[in-house]
Amino acid sequence: MSLELETTKSEDFVSTDEISLLVIILDTNPGQRLLRENPQTLTQCVDSIIAFGNSHLMQKSQNKLAIMACHSKTSEFIYPGASKTLDIRQIDGQYEVFTLVERTIKTNLHKIIATENTILSNESLLAGALSMALCYIHRIQRNKPPGCKLNSRILVVTGSGDSAFQYMSYMNVFFTAQKQNVVIDVCALDQHLSLLQQGCDITNGLYLKIPQLQGLLQYLLWVFLPEPPIRPKLVLPPPVKVDYRAACFCHREMVDIGYVCSVCLSIFCKFSPICTTCHTVFKMPGPLAVKSKKKKMKL
Structure with a gap:
């Protein structure tokens, strides 16, 4: 999927x-438990994300913002968007940039939801959305003039559960972000996400499972609005123990102990004579060797 977006021009730097x-990657999949039980939750999350994004822009006039909507079948940018920029005029004294952000997000999100099929899926394409976000950051980084420093980070706001089927995609994204010095933060709305927690730990980001959805905006402003260099000086929620279990390549389930291919490092929960990833043939494990008893020497 190509990213036909209006990238920041070098004159802006x-x-x-x-x-x-x-x-910001907002999980808008209607198959989430929160949205199935109360569809109005999406409106609250969108309003909180808009206020949080405007707060980021308000910190410094040169700050940049991009927002993505992640569904079960697609992930698209809803701000800045690929369509023509809306004609925004000042309304009731509101800053034009804030009005542009709000209207662009709601307009593009309405188009995505209207074209989404009615089949609900609990799995969201978060790994693909993270990959698109890294591509967008890389393009902005490449187009900036020399001498301009760009600090990039990604915030994932989701209520979906972990998907072991995207394990390899997650790992590729996490280590790519680590290499590009991109911080990944995660705000879990409903369930604990062990795979995304690993990504936060790998990229030195913050992971937070909010206890109350009503305070989403307060948690976003308190925990995720400060930039990574400032966070060590603030009193933030203490880090929790990271669950570094891996997902097997055969059943896509999290395992504590498994078999690892010595060639491609694929993980399996049960022994297999042939690696399904690189097709390497292994030797069958033989019976355990029995130690022979030493005979006592006669004196």
């Missing part, structure tokens, strides 16, 4: 600027 780019 100054050679001495230090700019913070925030990419």
Whole structure:
């Protein structure tokens, strides 16, 4: 999927600027338990994300923002968007940029929801959305002029559960983000997400499962609005123990102990004579060797 977006022009940067780019991935999959029980929860989450994004832009005039909507079948940018920029005029004294952010997000999100099929799926394409976000960050990084420093981070807001089927995609995204110095933060709305928690630990990001959905905006502003260099000086929720279990390649289930291919490092929960990933043939494990008893020497 190509990213036909209006990227930031080099004229918007100054050679001495230090700019913070925030990419927010909002899980809008209607198959989430929160949205199935109360569809109005999506409106609350969108309003909180809009207020949080505007707060990021308000910190510094050179800050940049991008927002993605993640569904069960597709992931698309809803801000800045690929369509023509809306004609926004000042309304009731509101800053035009904030009005543009709000209207663009709601307009593009309405189009995505209207074209989504009625078949509900509990799994969201979060790994694909993270990959698209990294591609967008890389393009912004490549187009900036020399001497301009760009601090990039990704915030994932989701109520979906973990998907072991996307394990390899998650790992590729996490280590790519680590190499590009991109911080990944995760705000879990409903369930504990062990795989995304691993990504936060790998990229030095923050992972938070909010206890109350009503306070989503307060948690976003308190925990995720400060940039990573400032966070060590703040009193933030203490880190929890990271669950570093891996998913097997045969049944896509989290395992504590398994078999690892010595060639491609694929993980299996049961022994297999042939690796299904690289087709390497292994030797069958033989019977355990029995130690022979030493005979006592006669004196």
